[in-house]
Amino acid sequence: MINFTELYDKTIDKLFAFGEKFTSDREMIKDCIQDVFVKLYTKKNELDTVINIESYLYVSLRNRINDEFRHNNHTYENEINDNNIKTLFDESDAFNLECIEEERKKTDKLNEFVKCLSPRQQQIIHLYYIEQRKYDDICRIMGINYQSVRNLMHRSLLKLRFMAAKTEAI
DSSP states (O other), rough: OOOHHHHHHHHHHHHHHHHHTTOOOOHHHHHHHHHHHHHHHGGGGGGGGGOOOHHHHHHHHHHHHHHHHHHHTOOOOSOGGGGOOOSSOOOOOSHHHHHHHHHHHHHHHHHHHHTTSSSHHHHHHHIIIOOOOOHHHHHHHTOOHHHHHHHHHHHHHHHHHHHHHHHOOO
């Protein structure tokens, strides 16, 4: 049996951050998360087949937000906006001001490169490197098959490497 309070407390912040990748409408995200948990509770008897409940929540939230977009005629232009891209470096680990400045420059450059990726490429980079999701989870969250996830990740990393190499050559 699922402890809904514990599950909610454990996943709410991650689900909210995930929802922000699709829209900046915070109230809509909150409503969609609530709808997902209500649906989860009402269908609790059918959840015996669900292997990974967290992945199920992410997929359900993505689908609920997509439904909301279709229903309210929102656009997907800002599927992942600039404010949602997290840095891949943690500056708090630097030991001196020189290292901090160097890390900041790398972070800024990396963020510039990530912004050049397509929204799907940005999403897969975020899921894999920031949220540290496995490919199987990413398949469910993004709604694509395993090989497509591998191909998308490969193309994303190639593009990032190409941009980094091009910048160093200048």
